[in-house]
Amino acid sequence: xxxDTVSLTGWGRTAPSTAVRFRPRTYEEAAAAVRGRGPRGAIxxxxxxAPGDAAQNAGGSVLDMTGLDRVRALDESTxxxxxxAGVSLERLLRVLLPRGWFLPVVPGTGRITVGxxxxxxxxxxxxxxxxxLARYVSELDLLxxxxxxxxxxxxxALFDATTGGLGLTGVILGATLRLKRVGSPLVxxxxxxxxxxxxxxxxxxxxxxxxxxxxxxxxxxxxVDLLARGRATGRGVLTRGEHAPPSVxxxxxxxxxxxxxxxxxxxxxxxxxxxxGLLGRTSAALYxxxxxxxxxxxxTGELRTTAAFFxxxxxxxxxxxxxxxxxxxxxxxxxxxGQEEALHRVVRRISARRCPAFRAGLQRFGAPSPGWxxxxxxxxxxxxxxxxxxxxxxxxxxGLDEEVAAAGGRVCLAQDSRTRPETAAxxxxxxxxxxxxRAELDPTGAFRSDLARRLAL
Amino acid sequence: MxxxxxxxxxxxxxxxxxxxALATARRLIALRTRRVWLAGRPSPALDTAAAELRGRGxxxxxxxxxxxDTGTHEEVLGKVFAEGDIDVVLMAFGIAGDQARxxxxxxxAVRVAQTNYTGAVSAxxxxxGALQAQGHGSLVVLSSVAGERARRADFIYGSSKAGLDTFAxxxxxxxxxxxxxxxxxxxxxxxxxxxxxxxxxxxxxTPEEVAGAIVTGLRRRSETVWVPGSLRVVMSALRxxxxxxxxxxPV
Numbered sequence: 001x002x003x004d005t006v007s008l009t010g011w012g013r014t015a016p017s018t019a020v021r022f023r024p025r026t027y028e029e030a031a032a033a034v035r036g037r038g039p040r041g042a043i044x045x046x047x048x049x050a051p052g053d054a055a056q057n058a059g060g061s062v063l064d065m066t067g068l069d070r071v072r073a074l075d076e077s078t079x080x081x082x083x084x085a086g087v088s089l090e091r092l093l094r095v096l097l098p099r100g101w102f103l104p105v106v107p108g109t110g111r112i113t114v115g116x117x118x119x120x121x122x123x124x125x126x127x128x129x130x131x132x133l134a135r136y137v138s139e140l141d142l143l144x145x146x147x148x149x150x151x152x153x154x155x156x157a158l159f160d161a162t163t164g165g166l167g168l169t170g171v172i173l174g175a176t177l178r179l180k181r182v183g184s185p186l187v188x189x190x191x192x193x194x195x196x197x198x199x200x201x202x203x204x205x206x207x208x209x210x211x212x213x214x215x216x217x218x219x220x221x222x223x224v225d226l227l228a229r230g231r232a233t234g235r236g237v238l239t240r241g242e243h244a245p246p247s248v249x250x251x252x253x254x255x256x257x258x259x260x261x262x263x264x265x266x267x268x269x270x271x272x273x274x275x276x277g278l279l280g281r282t283s284a285a286l287y288x289x290x291x292x293x294x295x296x297x298x299x300t301g302e303l304r305t306t307a308a309f310f311x312x313x314x315x316x317x318x319x320x321x322x323x324x325x326x327x328x329x330x331x332x333x334x335x336x337x338g339q340e341e342a343l344h345r346v347v348r349r350i351s352a353r354r355c356p357a358f359r360a361g362l363q364r365f366g367a368p369s370p371g372w373x374x375x376x377x378x379x380x381x382x383x384x385x386x387x388x389x390x391x392x393x394x395x396x397x398x399g400l401d402e403e404v405a406a407a408g409g410r411v412c413l414a415q416d417s418r419t420r421p422e423t424a425a426x427x428x429x430x431x432x433x434x435x436x437x438r439a440e441l442d443p444t445g446a447f448r449s450d451l452a453r454r455l456a457l
Numbered sequence: 458m459x460x461x462x463x464x465x466x467x468x469x470x471x472x473x474x475x476x477x478a479l480a481t482a483r484r485l486i487a488l489r490t491r492r493v494w495l496a497g498r499p500s501p502a503l504d505t506a507a508a509e510l511r512g513r514g515x516x517x518x519x520x521x522x523x524x525x526d527t528g529t530h531e532e533v534l535g536k537v538f539a540e541g542d543i544d545v546v547l548m549a550f551g552i553a554g555d556q557a558r559x560x561x562x563x564x565x566a567v568r569v570a571q572t573n574y575t576g577a578v579s580a581x582x583x584x585x586g587a588l589q590a591q592g593h594g595s596l597v598v599l600s601s602v603a604g605e606r607a608r609r610a611d612f613i614y615g616s617s618k619a620g621l622d623t624f625a626x627x628x629x630x631x632x633x634x635x636x637x638x639x640x641x642x643x644x645x646x647x648x649x650x651x652x653x654x655x656x657x658x659x660x661x662x663t664p665e666e667v668a669g670a671i672v673t674g675l676r677r678r679s680e681t682v683w684v685p686g687s688l689r690v691v692m693s694a695l696r697x698x699x700x701x702x703x704x705x706x707p708v
Binding site for chain 1: 460462542590591593634636678
């Protein structure tokens with residue numbers, strides 16, 4: 001097991017802190033690292049895609065889990081896969097897809113580990129129908145503060161605290177996931193343009209498109225132009241998709257589920273840090289204008305590979321470097337159905353302030369997850385990336401927090417890097433239970449992160 | 458912990474009655490800061506400052522700290538860090554001295570040098586060690602434009618700040634990659650209660666402006682901050698003026 005001292009940040013490259021990094025390759029090495037942790041505790045870290053400080057532990061230990069990356073067993077009779085926590089979803093999909101299996105929940109990036117996905121209870125674009133990842137975890141191996149490995153099953157308090165628990169209940173070492181069958185490695189995509197936010201929300205709820213039986217397409221998300229002003233405020237492009245049937249593949253490829261690969265695996269050289277001003281207001285507005293105009297007004301039946309549909313942004317190497325030296329801040333919040341007015345107000349405020357907001361995405365959530373700190377609750381969720389260098393951005397986002405909290409909404413803790421502790425506590429009513437369970441299970445505070453210190457989780 | 462914008466949740470001020478430090482504390486409390494330690498010699502002014510910051514909603518505690526008593530620094534500051542993480546340490550103590558008198562009385566000059574330099578070296582190293590152990594944090598060092606080039610009018614004070622400035626730069630390099638940031642702040646002449654009534658210097662500034670520059674510097678993770686910013690350009694020119702000429706300049 002290699003050990004070194006490194007300065008770490010999240011994907012957003014803000015608030016660096018230093019920790020001793022362990023790279024366990026077996027369960028035993030991970031247990032040894034947890035037992036040998038210093039007084040400032042330990043936290044597990046995967047591929048470092050959390051934009052905030054969830055996988056940092058200043059002055060303490062960080063367990064880099066990417067060395068623990070075996071796909072242990074694929075049971076095709078029950079449709080389950082057993083794997084280590086350090087396996088990336090991208091790699092898992094490369095193993096599963098040729099055999100006709102697919103993950104029931106796929107987040108916006110494939111470069112996230114199974115452990116990280118469970119710890120932040122990720123969701124996909126089909127959340128209203130599918131729910132979040134915790135629903136498909138049959139069991140997981142959790143390394144707790146005493147250095148023991150426990151098998152945790154759904155329906156227990158520890159399971160609900162761990163899924164979405166941001167790694168603070170222990171180190172997830174491995175998990176068994178339930179899979180779903182897909183007919184082909186391609187996705188049939190329909191795209192439509194919406195002229196403003198009302199139009200966009202209406203198109204979302206109308207649930208048009210769909211397969212031959214008229215059922216709505218399961219995957220739906222929209223890109224929102226947050227720089228558009230006036231009557232165009234909140235205009236966007238809505239994209240829906242469903243797994244294409246095997247008949248779309250050429251006959252010779254049907255058995256092997258082969259498809260053109262558009263997103264290559266990692267291994268590119270790191271890109272340069274661009275000057276922060278490059279992605280300013282003007283260039284962002286021009287880019288958004290071009291993106292909106294170039295989207296088809298309405299198109300159905302376009303075939304894309306799963307990689308291109310689910311993880312198009314992974315094709316852009318080092319996308320986090322685009323925002324300059326100060327890094328990026330991701331703001332992701334949800335407001336419930338019936339609170340669309342609050343969503344309107346937030347979008348108007350962002351648009352009026354002319355923030356160069358990138359990656360702005362709108363999705364819908366269905367039933368909430370049982371995870372105590374899980375993010376999804378029924379309603380709308382908007383995600384945007386902002387350059388951290390914008391003056392006064394901290395206060396501006398605090399203002400948005402107030403708007404969101406007043407509407408009964410919440411921000412996503414796994415992606416947060418700036419919320420006030422009292423705001424977070426108000427947004428997550430089950431935080432008190434979470435703290436109690438942690439105090440009981442881990443009285444000495446073996447598992448800590450910068451996020452936990454900042455928000456007093 | 459600091460947030461993504463460098464706004465700290467806890468602040469330790471060395472030199473708790475400094476106007477610049479208090480202006481900075483007020484700004485940081487308006488952002489995120491909830492715990493403030495004011496370190497200084499016990500005085501009514503220190504208690505007043507603490508009460509004022511408490512009124513703004515922060516949990517403020519005072520601690521007995523004397524820059525000249527270097528033997529106690531490790532113990533006093535160690536206790537503060539033992540109570541919990543400190544996100545930003547602001548080293549704001551220092552005395553201006555009186556150039557004319559200090560030239561006559563070497564002991565008074567030594568006091569300026571010991572407070573501004575020796576005291577800061579000791580306290581700075583103690584804080585840097587503690588910040589390094591916690592793996593994050595910022596050490597903000599209040600230097601001065603007077604340390605950049607010797608002037609007839611204040612070279613005793615200026616030389617002490619020059620020493621402090623060089624020390625802080627080196628410390629910043631030593632702490633590269635440890636998660637700890639050292640930020641050197643070089644204000645021009647600052648108009649405070651002490652300088653009220655004196656003729657105004659060119660490119661002078663106010664405690665509020667310095668505080669604003671410190672908050673911006675924390676956000677940008679800057680290594681050096683000039684207040685006002687134009688001083689950076691002015692001083693880079695003045696630094697190269699030949700001495701016979703510099704002596705005659707009205708600075």
